[in-house]
Amino acid sequence: MAIRVAVNGYGTIGKRVADAVALQKDMKLVGVTANSYSWLTEVAQKKGYDIYSIGDQEAFKQNGIKIAGTIQDLMGKVDVIVDGAPKKIGKENLEKFYKPNRIKATFQGGEKHATAGTSFVAQCNYNEAVGKDYVRVVSCNTTGLVRTLNEINRLYGIDSVHATMIRRGADPADIYHGPINGIVPVLEMPSHHGPDVQTVLKGVEIFTTALSVSTTLMHVHSIIADLKRKPDIQEVIQRFKDAARIRVVRNAEVIRSTAQIMELAKDLGFARGDMPEICVWEEAIGIDPNGHNKLFYMQAVHQESDVVPENVDAIRAMMGEKDAQKSIRMTNEAMGIK
């Protein structure tokens, strides 16, 4: 029987996970929730998704949106909820809806690790999520760091990592936040990303700093990894090429910026022009000229989509699928991901 899934919090991540779930052969998208009227509800209705209301239904009725029931009605119909609610609301939803109704749930990176007890990146620690009731898919940045560092760790062993994250200021459709013009350092040391990586990639020493810039097109990470063995550039390139959900892009093919990666994603036909794969620039992979066991690389992370396949895998793991590679392959095939 198909796994019955609903999305509570139909925003940037939620709408994407809803579409991804609808594409999986072993899952059924039962519905999505909405707490205010917008083009998102218009599009959800157009796609044939059942819409469950949170709070007042008046604006939906006025605009011709058919409501299938309330969020409470939805709880009786599903095995797993994907919680895409804003930061901290996920924890409230857990106490109010999921625990009392004994429903499994995935949470997003805005929630604390303790809320779910298990933090998750499929390629790294899928097994930890098998059979669990609550799993937290880590943030886009943490997911990006874990995906590539996990490969490097398995290949050479990591002593420590220093990473600087140059973050997009806001998402493309967000007209309320900045900066329009400026560079905004995150004024805490380390930034929260380092400790967050350690909830998934256990025992790796990592120190991160972050700053925001005037772009909506992806984050970029500049990573320095001190390794237990001397790295080889060609070996690293091949390892990234072989890994799922990592893409090696090249200056030689005129991919010189996040803007061109986003254009490539559109050209490749990814839904919404998303790039769910972490993109590493081949020409920006380097080793220490003085012979230390250091590896340098730069990667781009699409903040809106890299965690989408992770949510799908987390659902399968929670529902008992034990084979990580099988789940990753199924998710990737349905979504057109490498």
Place this chain on the structure above:
Amino acid sequence: MAIRVAVNGYGTIGKRVADAVALQKDMKLVGVTANSYSWLTEVAQKKGYDIYSIGDQEAFKQNGIKIAGTIQDLMGKVDVIVDGAPKKIGKENLEKFYKPNRIKATFQGGEKHATAGTSFVAQCNYNEAVGKDYVRVVSCNTTGLVRTLNEINRLYGIDSVHATMIRRGADPADIYHGPINGIVPVLEMPSHHGPDVQTVLKGVEIFTTALSVSTTLMHVHSIIADLKRKPDIQEVIQRFKDAARIRVVRNAEVIRSTAQIMELAKDLGFARGDMPEICVWEEAIGIDPNGHNKLFYMQAVHQESDVVPENVDAIRAMMGEKDAQKSIRMTNEAMGIK
């Protein structure tokens, strides 16, 4: 027999027209040209498009791109070329390739009207292109102006139009042009768009000004039309709703900017997240409070895609299809356009 089409100049417009042609039941995409290696040639090959080289083939070979022949070889295999070359190169291509080989061609708005002799917006003057050898699809801005003004002209009769175009500074993948921060007026009066509109929407008096701003997401037009009759807002809204390739968007559904229109386009599933329809804000359609026969409205124009269906219709018209509505319907259905 299917119309044999090729695209010469596989860039922002060309790649989109190639995909649109490949979707038409009555057309066959024979191939595309490439004059330098990039991700675009990688993607064209992945899509199974035959690639014909312009000039040196070495970089293609080095990167594993299979070349089907030279641009000269292509000329013997097609009925119509879509010329997507940069400004003024289209005219050179006409003299060098299309005329000597007696091949029909569409040109883009960067070429002069005289190059083709016929300028084109399907909803306005399809008939003028029937059976022609060369047709110029006007620029994205001119197409946007003509689509909506043509409806207003048929409804009320236009005395004159004043329009200000707030233009995107560069396309999303273009990292070489600005402004990053500034407002750049076009220092000619009128801007070339007014005279350009008159090559299609004949006999309408129009004066345009333009300026560029720091965005990659669509142009916006602020339009004032002096009319022969008093307009009615609801009638205008209904007219735009009924017209093909025009979409009425609403502040009420939280579509408050070009950023949110682009997000809507992604959510609707348009290829590449394009918005080939001209979007008019319902709440920004107004009439003169002093009772003059004036209509005000604001519209957003997606610079990369609104001319794509126009190229497809131009091909059909040139090949002899006389029924404008039939062609527009076929194009729209294949592309998922309203």
